[in-house]
Amino acid sequence: MKRHAALALACAAAIVWSAAHGQAQPPVFKTGALTVSVNAAVKRGNRVIANLTAKDFRLTDNGVEQKIEAVSIESVPVDVSLFLDTSGSTAGKLDDMKRDVQGIVKMLRPGDRFRLLTIGDSVDEPVHWVPAGTAVNLSFGAVGGISLVHDALVLALMHRPEADRRHLVVGMTDRRDCGSVVSSAQLRELAARSEAVLHLVDQSGSGGDVAYRIRTCSPRGRVDGPDIIADAAARTGGMLHDPSYFFGSSVLRAFRTIFEEFRQSYVLRYSPSGVARGGWHAIVVQVPSTSGVTIRARHGYFD
Amino acid sequence: MACQQPGGIIHRLKRRPVFMRISVAGPRAAAIGILLLSTLTDFEPAAIAQVRRLEVAAALDAYAQGRYDEALAPVRYLSRDASRDFRQQLVLRGVQWVDAPAADRPRRVLAAAAFALEFERMRAERGEWQAGGEQDCAGRCVIEWACTLLQSRGAADDAEHVWMLASMALAHGARDWSFLQTPIAAPSDRTVQTGHVHHALARFPDDPRFRLARAIALASRNAVTDERDAPRAGDRAMPTPTGAIVIGPDFLNSMMQRNRTRLGDYVRQELESLTADESVGSEARVRLGYLHWVRGDEHDALVVEAAAADAAKEPDVRYVANFLAAQAAQALGDLSAAETRYRAALSARPYSQSATLGLAALLYLRGEAREAYEIVAAAQSNLPRDDDPWRMFLYGDFPKLPALVAELRKRVTP
Numbered sequence: 001m002k003r004h005a006a007l008a009l010a011c012a013a014a015i016v017w018s019a020a021h022g023q024a025q026p027p028v029f030k031t032g033a034l035t036v037s038v039n040a041a042v043k044r045g046n047r048v049i050a051n052l053t054a055k056d057f058r059l060t061d062n063g064v065e066q067k068i069e070a071v072s073i074e075s076v077p078v079d080v081s082l083f084l085d086t087s088g089s090t091a092g093k094l095d096d097m098k099r100d101v102q103g104i105v106k107m108l109r110p111g112d113r114f115r116l117l118t119i120g121d122s123v124d125e126p127v128h129w130v131p132a133g134t135a136v137n138l139s140f141g142a143v144g145g146i147s148l149v150h151d152a153l154v155l156a157l158m159h160r161p162e163a164d165r166r167h168l169v170v171g172m173t174d175r176r177d178c179g180s181v182v183s184s185a186q187l188r189e190l191a192a193r194s195e196a197v198l199h200l201v202d203q204s205g206s207g208g209d210v211a212y213r214i215r216t217c218s219p220r221g222r223v224d225g226p227d228i229i230a231d232a233a234a235r236t237g238g239m240l241h242d243p244s245y246f247f248g249s250s251v252l253r254a255f256r257t258i259f260e261e262f263r264q265s266y267v268l269r270y271s272p273s274g275v276a277r278g279g280w281h282a283i284v285v286q287v288p289s290t291s292g293v294t295i296r297a298r299h300g301y302f303d
Numbered sequence: 304m305a306c307q308q309p310g311g312i313i314h315r316l317k318r319r320p321v322f323m324r325i326s327v328a329g330p331r332a333a334a335i336g337i338l339l340l341s342t343l344t345d346f347e348p349a350a351i352a353q354v355r356r357l358e359v360a361a362a363l364d365a366y367a368q369g370r371y372d373e374a375l376a377p378v379r380y381l382s383r384d385a386s387r388d389f390r391q392q393l394v395l396r397g398v399q400w401v402d403a404p405a406a407d408r409p410r411r412v413l414a415a416a417a418f419a420l421e422f423e424r425m426r427a428e429r430g431e432w433q434a435g436g437e438q439d440c441a442g443r444c445v446i447e448w449a450c451t452l453l454q455s456r457g458a459a460d461d462a463e464h465v466w467m468l469a470s471m472a473l474a475h476g477a478r479d480w481s482f483l484q485t486p487i488a489a490p491s492d493r494t495v496q497t498g499h500v501h502h503a504l505a506r507f508p509d510d511p512r513f514r515l516a517r518a519i520a521l522a523s524r525n526a527v528t529d530e531r532d533a534p535r536a537g538d539r540a541m542p543t544p545t546g547a548i549v550i551g552p553d554f555l556n557s558m559m560q561r562n563r564t565r566l567g568d569y570v571r572q573e574l575e576s577l578t579a580d581e582s583v584g585s586e587a588r589v590r591l592g593y594l595h596w597v598r599g600d601e602h603d604a605l606v607v608e609a610a611a612a613d614a615a616k617e618p619d620v621r622y623v624a625n626f627l628a629a630q631a632a633q634a635l636g637d638l639s640a641a642e643t644r645y646r647a648a649l650s651a652r653p654y655s656q657s658a659t660l661g662l663a664a665l666l667y668l669r670g671e672a673r674e675a676y677e678i679v680a681a682a683q684s685n686l687p688r689d690d691d692p693w694r695m696f697l698y699g700d701f702p703k704l705p706a707l708v709a710e711l712r713k714r715v716t717p
Contacts, residue, residue, distance in 0.1 A: 121694050122656045125683055151660050158663060158679040160672075179694070181630075181660045189668055302670060 034272055035069075036061070039166070039197050039237050040285050040297040041265040048264045049293055058286040059268060062275045070269040077111035077165050078262065079129070080104075081156040081196070082255070085173035085203060086118040087147035097172065098138045100252040101127075107256060108132030113165075123152045149173050149229065150180035150187045157194040157236075167196040168262050169238075170255055174203045175226035184228035191232035193302045197262060199238040200230065201254040237298040268297075278303050359389070359396040366421075367414035369716035374418065378425050386426050390441065393419060394448050401452065409456045410715070416449035416466055417711045424473055424704065432477040443482045443499075446470050450502055459506040462714040467503040468700070469707035471516040474499060475699030483520040488562060489569035511580040515587055518573045519699040521566060522594055567598055585615050589624045593696070596631055605631035605640070612647065619692040621651040626658050626693050633665065641665060654685040657693040 038059070042049040054068040082104060084097050105114055109132055116127035116136070127136045153171055161167045177184065191198060230240040241254060268285065275281065285297040366374035381389060397419070401411045423442040426432070432442040450470065453463050474483050481487060484498040500517040507513060571594055577587035592607035605628055612624035629644035645662035649655065659682040667675035695702040 122686070122691050125686075128683075151656070154660060154664060155679060155683070158667065158676055160676045179697075181657045181693075182664050186664050186668065190664060193667065193672070 034277070034303065036270055036272060036281075036283075036301060037195075038268045038270075038283060038285060038297050039262075039265050040268055040295055041237070041261055042287055042290075042293050042295050043261075044290075044293050048261060049287075049290060050264070052266060052287065052290075054268075056287055056289045057266075057268060058288050059270060060284045061270075061272050062281050064274045066270045066272060066274075068268050068270050070267075072267050073264055077113070078108075078259075079159065079161045079165050079167045080108065080112060080114045080259070081117060081159060081167070081169045082114065083117040083152050083156050083169065083171040083173065085147070085149060085152075085171070086120070087149075087176075087178070100255070101136065101138055103252040104255050105130075105132070105134065105136055107252075107259065117152050117156055119148050119152055123148055123155050147176055147178040148180045149175060149177040150182040150184060153187060153198065153229070153232070154182045154190055157191060157196050157198065160195065166262075166267075168259070169196045169198045169236075170258055171198065171200045171233075172203050172254070173200060173229075175200065175229045175240075177225050177229070184225040184232075188228050188232045188235065192235040192299060194236055196236060197238045197265075197298075198233045198236040199258045199262075200233045200240045201258075202240060202242060234296075235299045237296050239296060272303075359392045360400050363397065363400045363411075363415055363418055366418040367411060367715065369712070371421075371712060375421055375425065378422055381426075383431060386431060387441070389422075390445050393422070393445065398452070412452055412456050413462050413466070414715045416453045417708075417715050419445050419449040420466065420469055420473065420711070421708060424476075424708070427473060427477050432479060442477065443474075443479060446473070446482075446499065447502075450499070454506065462711070464507060464510075465707060465710045465714060467506070468512060469704060469711055471500065471503065471513070472700035472702075472704040472707055475516070475519065476701030476704060478523065478698070480520040480523040484517055487521060487523065487566070489521075489565045511577055511583045514573065515577055515583045515590070516700060518570050518577070518587075519590065521573070522570045522590070522597075567594065570594060585611065585617065585620050588614070589620055589627070589696075592624065592627055592631075596627055601631045601634045604628075605635065605637075609644070612644070618651045622648045622655060622658070622692045623696050625651065626661065629658070629661055633661070638665060638669065652687065652692060654682040654687055655691050655693075656682060656686065657691050 040057070042052060050073070052071065054071045057068055057071065059066050059068055082101065084101070086094065086097075101116060108114055112132040113129050114127065114132065114134075114136075115125060115129045116138075118124050118126055126138060130136065149171075153169070156169045156171070159167055182190070233240055241258070272281065280300055280302055282300040283298060285295050287293050287295060362374045362377070365371075378386070378389075393415075397415045401408060401415050403411070423432070423445050427442055449466075453466060456463070471483065474480075482498060483500045484496070486494055486496075488494065490496055498520075500513055500520060503513045504510065504517070571591065574587050574591040574594060578584050578591065580587065588607060588611035592604050592611055595601075595604035595607060608624045608628035608631060612621055612628055615621040615624055625644045625648035629641045629648065632638075632640035632644060642662065642665060645658050645665065648658035649662065652658070659678055663675040663679045666672075666678075690702065692702075
């Protein structure tokens with residue numbers, strides 16, 4: 001027993017010494033209760049299902065049912081990142097897009113914030129975070145050839161809103177990437193871990209005259225890239241929208257629908273129990289009490 | 304070698320295809336030919352009016368006297384048809400203008416060639432390097448005309464060297480590889496190598512800059528890798544009957560793959576031979592590593608780019624070499640080496656977006672979200688005003704074009 005005590009003392013002394021001299025990396029422990037928030041949009045057809053309570057939901061974390069502590073239709077402010085694909089392939093809609101951006105800014109509510117991302121030779125941010133109602137000056141143009149869709153979406157997703165805010169990313173794009181640093185596979189993985197909800201409005205077939213065609217892309221593309229991008233949106237709890245649904249592919253109409261649905265989505269909060277910490281946690285959300293509904297929620301999170 | 308392709312330049316006009324052969328007799332013959340041609344071609348009234356407003360002789364006078372903006376500003380507003388007609392007028396009246404006072408001819412030739420280059424640069428940026436595909440040669444024809452004109456001055460000199468470099472940079476920007484080098488293939492006994500870069504090499508034999516320009520053209524997208532063209536796995540499902548000789552997709556694919564491999568090997572040797580050159584060695588090393596990377600040789604890419612990065616003095620070269628080393632290391636699964644290289648790239652060019660995104664994605668997917676968020680936010684707040692060197696790397700010498708044009712102007716109006 002004495003030998004064990006001496007060994008423990010020696011170890012303790014060694015830990016204190018090494019900590020004091022900075023010669024060893026301190027071990028990292030995950031402490032404290034983890035609270036997970038999950039956006040869940042519940043609809044029957046195109047109609048949002050309202051008035052659900054915690055008892056109506058069933059949520060599993062890595063297959064283990066969790067106790068939902070709070071359910072709310074959030075009235076908290078929203079950070080909106082709008083990405084307009086201003087590459088040559090969508091240049092035909094540029095004027096419409098600019099007009100609609102002004103409408104989008106007007107649509108936001110007090111407390112919301114907005115920023116705009118576009119594609120040039122790099123991913124540009126012609127409008128940095130501005131409060132709702134701010135008049136924005138739009139002077140961007142189309143750039144032919146290069147089309148940094150992955151990079152733009154990653155930049156959009158890599159924003160951590162303050163604790164009492166939510167983050168909605170809406171991308172208006174034909175999903176045809178050309179020249180991004182981030183691969184489509186990386187984007188999909190990254191979206192799965194993102195705290196934002198990503199919606200895409202398909203802008204395929206909206207190409208037009210491009211004034212500047214001297215640019216082009218790098219040789220690393222994937223034929224299934226567009227599908228992977230759509231899958232990335234699904235992993236955040238968002239989806240790819242068919243523009244014909246919005247009667248004339250108006251950005252404004254598309255955004256209004258997405259934004260309203262996002263604001264009316266439920267936020268489920270729970271503290272994981274009965275599951276091992278660390279790694280990927282697959283989430284499944286169901287509403288057993290109501291039949292015929294569709295639920296969109298993030299597919300999981302990394303602890 | 305003169306600036307024409309073997310057999311002469313073929314001009315094709317959009318609305319009324321007319322084929323004209325310009326003999327090696329020189330630009331006078333070209334002018335006469337185009338004069339005849341212009342009488343055959345029906346101009347649109349609006350285009351004529353615009354060309355009249357932009358008088359060739361007046362524009363060349365202004366340019367030769369150093370009033371560059373006055374000479375070039377109207378070019379910006381020409382319609383597509385008007386610019387095509389202006390090209391004809393330039394070739395036609397340009398020769399007369401050059402010869403007006405014979406004593407000043409060499410300088411006027413240089414001015415006309417420089418003006419033609421700047422004209423085509425502006426039109427290229429409006430998407431008119433090749434105005435109508437096969438039917439219109441547009442920019443490349445004017446550049447070849449100017450090239451011939453320039454050579455009529457006599458022995459090659461420094462001004463011609465600068466002009467040649469600028470014209471290469473323009474063609475790189477337009478990514479018109481076949482204009483620079485035809486065919487885009489490894490040399491063989493059965494093919495005649497030609498193209499604009501060969502005109503330059505004929506005037507400046509073994510010039511390393513032109514050799515590098517040729518290597519860049521040969522290593523152009525899709526020429527040495529079939530990554531984008533590769534058929535999906537399912538497309539290859541059809542078996543070939545035993546004993547049958549089938550000229551089908553498989554046969555053609557394998558033939559193309561063989562040609563690409565041969566070309567890639569040839570370009571690699573060319574780049575390796577340039578790495579020791581003092582003037583282009585560091586860029587040749589980076590491009591050699593890039594060649595390995597696009598061919599899927601990640602290990603060689605990492606070795607070459609790491610060495611290139613450590614040896615490079617110019618921040619932009621160091622940035623691209625480190626960035627490509629990071630990408631190669633990432634593909635090899637060595638995330639630690641990739642992180643180190645991304646950080647080295649960012650230390651050469653702080654906040655540049657391509658390396659920022661590469662590093663942020665790596666950190667985020669490794670679970671270090673907080674730092675990923677921070678570096679993205681910092682980069683977005685401090686985005687450099689000039690172009691990201693990696694984005695520009697794919698355009699060869701195009702980023703050098705503004706400096707080369709400035710050099711050229713100094714020689715037009717010393």
